[in-house]
Amino acid sequence: MSIQYILEIVGTFAFAISGALAMKDQKHQDWFGASFTAFISSIGGGTLRDILLDSYPLVWISDITIIYAIMAGILVTFIFYKFLLNLRKTLFLFDTCGIALFTIVGTEKALNLGVRPEIAAIMGIFSAIMGGVIRDVMTNEIPIIYRKEVYATACFAGACCYLLLDNLGASRNVAFISASLLIIVIRILAVRYEWTVPRFFR
Amino acid sequence: MSIQYILEIVGTFAFAISGALAMKDQKHQDWFGASFTAFISSIGGGTLRDILLDSYPLVWISDITIIYAIMAGILVTFIFYKFLLNLRKTLFLFDTCGIALFTIVGTEKALNLGVRPEIAAIMGIFSAIMGGVIRDVMTNEIPIIYRKEVYATACFAGACCYLLLDNLGASRNVAFISASLLIIVIRILAVRYEWTVPRFFR
Amino acid sequence: MSIQYILEIVGTFAFAISGALAMKDQKHQDWFGASFTAFISSIGGGTLRDILLDSYPLVWISDITIIYAIMAGILVTFIFYKFLLNLRKTLFLFDTCGIALFTIVGTEKALNLGVRPEIAAIMGIFSAIMGGVIRDVMTNEIPIIYRKEVYATACFAGACCYLLLDNLGASRNVAFISASLLIIVIRILAVRYEWTVPRFFR
Numbered sequence: 001m002s003i004q005y006i007l008e009i010v011g012t013f014a015f016a017i018s019g020a021l022a023m024k025d026q027k028h029q030d031w032f033g034a035s036f037t038a039f040i041s042s043i044g045g046g047t048l049r050d051i052l053l054d055s056y057p058l059v060w061i062s063d064i065t066i067i068y069a070i071m072a073g074i075l076v077t078f079i080f081y082k083f084l085l086n087l088r089k090t091l092f093l094f095d096t097c098g099i100a101l102f103t104i105v106g107t108e109k110a111l112n113l114g115v116r117p118e119i120a121a122i123m124g125i126f127s128a129i130m131g132g133v134i135r136d137v138m139t140n141e142i143p144i145i146y147r148k149e150v151y152a153t154a155c156f157a158g159a160c161c162y163l164l165l166d167n168l169g170a171s172r173n174v175a176f177i178s179a180s181l182l183i184i185v186i187r188i189l190a191v192r193y194e195w196t197v198p199r200f201f202r
Numbered sequence: 203m204s205i206q207y208i209l210e211i212v213g214t215f216a217f218a219i220s221g222a223l224a225m226k227d228q229k230h231q232d233w234f235g236a237s238f239t240a241f242i243s244s245i246g247g248g249t250l251r252d253i254l255l256d257s258y259p260l261v262w263i264s265d266i267t268i269i270y271a272i273m274a275g276i277l278v279t280f281i282f283y284k285f286l287l288n289l290r291k292t293l294f295l296f297d298t299c300g301i302a303l304f305t306i307v308g309t310e311k312a313l314n315l316g317v318r319p320e321i322a323a324i325m326g327i328f329s330a331i332m333g334g335v336i337r338d339v340m341t342n343e344i345p346i347i348y349r350k351e352v353y354a355t356a357c358f359a360g361a362c363c364y365l366l367l368d369n370l371g372a373s374r375n376v377a378f379i380s381a382s383l384l385i386i387v388i389r390i391l392a393v394r395y396e397w398t399v400p401r402f403f404r
Numbered sequence: 405m406s407i408q409y410i411l412e413i414v415g416t417f418a419f420a421i422s423g424a425l426a427m428k429d430q431k432h433q434d435w436f437g438a439s440f441t442a443f444i445s446s447i448g449g450g451t452l453r454d455i456l457l458d459s460y461p462l463v464w465i466s467d468i469t470i471i472y473a474i475m476a477g478i479l480v481t482f483i484f485y486k487f488l489l490n491l492r493k494t495l496f497l498f499d500t501c502g503i504a505l506f507t508i509v510g511t512e513k514a515l516n517l518g519v520r521p522e523i524a525a526i527m528g529i530f531s532a533i534m535g536g537v538i539r540d541v542m543t544n545e546i547p548i549i550y551r552k553e554v555y556a557t558a559c560f561a562g563a564c565c566y567l568l569l570d571n572l573g574a575s576r577n578v579a580f581i582s583a584s585l586l587i588i589v590i591r592i593l594a595v596r597y598e599w600t601v602p603r604f605f606r
Contacts, residue, residue: 024403028348032355034402036347039324047254052451054460056256061321081403119465122443133542138335138345143542145440146432153436200438201428201485226605230550234557236604238549241526249456258458263523283605340537340547 004105004176009069011101014094015042016073019135021084021091026139037135038074042066044131049106049123053113092191099128100183103155104176107162117167121159128155150190153197158183206307206378211271213303216296217244218275221337223286223293228341239337240276244268246333251308251325255315294393302385304330305357306378309364319369323361330357352392355399360385408509408580413473415505418498419446420477423539425488425495430543441539442478446470448535453510453527457517496595503532504587507559508580511566521571525563532559554594557601562587 019041023029043060050058060066077084084091106127110120129145129152136143145152162179166172189195221243225231245262252260262268279286286293308329312322331347331354338345347354364381368374391397423445427433447464454462464470481488488495510531514524533549533556540547549556566583570576593599 020402026348028344029402030399031402032358032399033348036354051253051455052462052465058254061254061317064318064320067320067324078402115465116468118468118471122471137339137541139348140342140344140544142432142544146430146437146543152440156436197434197436200424200433200435200482222604228550230546231604232601233604234560234601235550238556253455260456263456263519266520266522269522269526280604339541341550342544342546 007101008105009065011098012042012066012069013073013076014098015102015131016070017077017084018091018095018098019131020074020077021081022135022139024081024085034077035074037139038077039070040138041131041135042070042073044134045102045127045129046106046131048130048134049110049127052126053110053115053123055109055113096184096187097180099151099155099187100158100180102128103158103183104162104179107159107179108172108176111163111166117163121156121163124159124162125152125155128152150186150195150197154183154186154190157186209303210307211267213300214244214268214271215275215278216300217304217333218272219279219286220293220297220300221333222276222279223283224337224341226283226287236279237276239341240279241272242340243333243337244272244275246336247304247329247331248308248333250332250336251312251329254328255312255317255325257311257315298386298389299382301330301353301357301389302360302382305360305385306364306381309361309381310374310378313365313368319365323358323365326361326364327354327357330354352388352397352399356385356388356392359388411505412509413469415502416446416470416473417477417480418502419506419535420474421481421488422495422499422502423535424478424481425485426539426543428485428489438481439478441543442481443474444542445535445539446474446477448538449506449531449533450510450535452534452538453514453531456530457514457519457527459513459517500588500591501584503555503559503591504562504584506532507562507587508566508583511563511583512576512580515567515570521567525560525567528563528566529556529559532556554590554599554601558587558590558594561590 016038019038020034022041023034023037026033043058043066047058047060050056103124105124107120107124109127110123111117115123132144158179161182162175165175165178170178218240221240222236224243225236225239228235245260245268249260249262252258305326307326309322309326311329312325313319317325334346360381363384364377367377367380372380420442423442424438426445427438427441430437447462447470451462451464454460507528509528511524511528513531514527515521519527536548562583565586566579569579569582574582
């Protein structure tokens, strides 16, 4: 079991928690709705990436551990949600680490399947954000990427950083860790100092 | 022509009717919108299942009868909709039989493609509900699974029942019929006695 | 480089512009959101068609020119949007030519993959309209097909015209140009004379 695999399972678990918690303020919420939302949030991005790249079987279909990680996330949310809601900062850090990890894993996977770097960056961003986008579309929210302005943009910067370092011949671990840290740092600074992406229409 | 094939065609026809009728209260509705909605409602769930499982060609692409069953459903809705709207109970029964059938057919198909039972259950539920979810997302409604509380949960119970009986060595017909009946009975009782799934956040 | 290839690139460019401009009236808009929306609008329809038909690799993954055409559309919108908003009639013409082209290219591609004419027509319509539908669903708008009534219907007429001429043994160019013109003419007349598709429920 590689460190990366453990991180991916932890990332899926964290995404399931944030997915289930997203149902908190919905008028209609029950066990099924919360579980479904947690599931979609966790696997949506990677699933879309793999469908676009024709990479089968899908990760969560061939590796049942993913499903159990999601179930654990749902259960933990159910039992500890009052506690979790007081941990907003910790959750934010978990979510940020999750999107950083998913971006780089997604970029790398696409690259290994032989696509061009531009496409690999798109796949990395999709892996990280599309689960949340699908969740928001399903619950009739404005998708996260239109709200939290420096969110997908941080993923974009991280994917570019990874591709650049990879191109410059950096070792895979150096590229992986640097790019992930870049995403985490950008998002923390963005929230701390209320950075926004420039408006498109002035 | 097996009984199951005939049932699937009837199920598709029923889903097309309920899809077209869903446009009744939309501000904007016309022939194209109603047909499109009927089509998406009927084939959405099975299509998503087959894409996730990489099972090609898609059923409605290789078997044109599906398309004609949907067209028939649209035409019947157009001609008889006033009559149909008075038949709410009959329609409810049709829809319930439809989701029961689609759940078990979906579970079985996934199982035959060699996935684990947990994944097969997810695929069964997706087959039954995702057409309605996609329809609701497209028409800006809160998806059905967040509203009708014991809807997807009935499908879940039916899929588990099928997998259990299959595992215990029951004949395929016994498993199929028992699991379908379970879904139908749960949904009828749920509507009759206003059962709800327990809230996730208390 | 065939004329059709150049037209497809121009069509993608035009769709990217109309996708980015669709963010104009959104409360939340920034560089990332506008670029993402332009991207989804341009490639959504063709991507869905290719996934449904299991036709891989996806066009924009194997041909990077598509990505650059989209980027050019985003940049042109950013620089010239005030000018573009005064060009509503020109943009309408561009968009109409875009959907005409995408409909016929999509129908033809499906036909070449060996599906039945009915399915090819559905694929042609999907190629033209689903990018806009996905964009509208993501930005919480009522999808375009429910609003602009003679929009998808024009695509449907064009696809049928192409299939009919093809069946009658017309040369491919004759069928292509006639069917495209039919879509363009229907849409222009529909907007000019406020044609609407008959209501489904009277």
